[in-house]
Amino acid sequence: MADAPGAVKQGAQDYAQLLGIQSGHSVQEVGWDNDCDSLISESIEDVIGEELLDEETDELCDVVLLWWRESDGDLVDGLVDCIRSLADNGRIWLLSPGAGKPEALASGVISESAQLAGLVQTKAERLGEWQGSCLVQRGTKKIV
Structure with a gap:
């Protein structure tokens, strides 16, 4: 039986709530690969x-989900690229x-890469096998 329209699967609201993501947010996903938690x-x-x-x-975007692994290269460059997509008071969730x-x-x-990219970490969450770090631009007052 298919889920009813608008139905939230078990666990979905938990992840979204941990990440501060709500209905109406625009979310971009960067760096997704087969090793990510779909x-x-x-x-x-x-x-x-x-x-x-994509x-x-x-x-x-209100939120950019950035999947990043040690072999993905220079994290500062990846973060700077993501900043270009952020709306005012937007945030990057770095998932590693x-x-x-x-x-x-x-x-x-x-923390070092965030600082060099002009970002500040405001929150950290464990998401299954992944660690989430919420990064906002310096001077952004909205902390999630």
Whole structure:
């Protein structure tokens, strides 16, 4: 039996709530690959009621989900690219493999890279096997 329109699957609201994502938000997803947790992406789509915007969008977004692994390159460059997509008071959720997992980021990389990109970390959440770090532009008052 198909879900009723607007029905939120179990766990979807939990992820969305942890990430501060609500119906009506526009969300872009960057860096998704086969190793990512599709439940996170799908649950957010369930809550916002539409598909996540892809990396090529020109739209300004309330939230950018940035999946990042140690081998993906320079995190500062990745963050700066994501800032271009952010609406006023928007935020980046950097999703990286949890500590001790393959491709996990070294200690201090997130805070140092965020600072160099002009961002500040406001919150951290564990999302299954992934670690989420909420990053906002300096001077942004809205902390989620």
